[in-house]
Amino acid sequence: MILETNNLSKFFDGVKALYRANIAVEKGSITLIIGPNGSGKTTLINVISGFYKADEGKIFFEGRDITNKSPFEISRLGIIRTFQIPKALKKLTVLENVLIAPLGHGDSAFESITGKWVKKETELVEKAFKILELLKIDHLWDRKAHELSGGQLKLLETARAMMKGAKLLVMDEPIAGVNPVLAESMLRIFSEMKKEVSFLIVEHRLDIVLKFVDYAYVMANGMVIAEGKAEDVIQNPRVVEVYLGVENRET
Ligand SMILES: Nc1ncnc2c1ncn2[C@@H]1O[C@H](COP(=O)(O)OP(=O)(O)O)[C@@H](O)[C@H]1O
Numbered sequence: 001m002i003l004e005t006n007n008l009s010k011f012f013d014g015v016k017a018l019y020r021a022n023i024a025v026e027k028g029s030i031t032l033i034i035g036p037n038g039s040g041k042t043t044l045i046n047v048i049s050g051f052y053k054a055d056e057g058k059i060f061f062e063g064r065d066i067t068n069k070s071p072f073e074i075s076r077l078g079i080i081r082t083f084q085i086p087k088a089l090k091k092l093t094v095l096e097n098v099l100i101a102p103l104g105h106g107d108s109a110f111e112s113i114t115g116k117w118v119k120k121e122t123e124l125v126e127k128a129f130k131i132l133e134l135l136k137i138d139h140l141w142d143r144k145a146h147e148l149s150g151g152q153l154k155l156l157e158t159a160r161a162m163m164k165g166a167k168l169l170v171m172d173e174p175i176a177g178v179n180p181v182l183a184e185s186m187l188r189i190f191s192e193m194k195k196e197v198s199f200l201i202v203e204h205r206l207d208i209v210l211k212f213v214d215y216a217y218v219m220a221n222g223m224v225i226a227e228g229k230a231e232d233v234i235q236n237p238r239v240v241e242v243y244l245g246v247e248n249r250e251t
């Protein structure tokens, strides 16, 4: 397992946003988290990526205890949460967006002023292109990010995370707002990348994601209430009741 949580809890003013959650992500897998609104999915990934401190429990990444390390330390270890590309960066090209992704990391900024930058920069461009190829957006390298479709932007966000050295990509609703055809091709691309990186994904659109998912966890009221292979988990009567039932009532 690349990631494991052990009785992970997070409370907000006494509300059990996350309560004794045990999840594991196998290396090279796409692991899915589902559950109704307010069930604690985002809280779980925010605790894992260090944006919230855990109140109880432990997180292990590659066997190492990373509980309550800072988001910066956690991302350096290789757990990268993808974020929407900020408006200002959308004026830059696809390649530029990938190239500047690692600048948050102290050493590359340092190396750039120590004279090694020419060699370093060539290597960075090569690496950026490899990642764009992997995500099948290399042909878009000189387009401004604001010209991209919703799905292509998501792939660019993923490319930026890969450039930061992701071993585990953590994504909150990566295909929200992406048309079904592109969403499906995104998931196919992700599954082709499983040799390079593992995925922990929160996603509602089960019709699209389920066939690409290796293992799924179902949350309700901050707790993991079911887990298993995706196709089995959605048959579980408890899951149908708390998740699919609620979702149907909402829509
Ligand atoms: N920053 C926060 N402050 C207070 N309560 C929060 C905060 N984040 C989440 N919660 C609460 O924790 C519970 C789980 O929320 P969340 O993790 O966002 O659920 P989900 O992503 O499954 O919709 C909800 O009751 C929500 O209101």
Ligand SMILES: [Mg+2]
Pocket (backbone or CB within 6 Å): 041, 042, 043
């Ligand atoms: Mg959420």
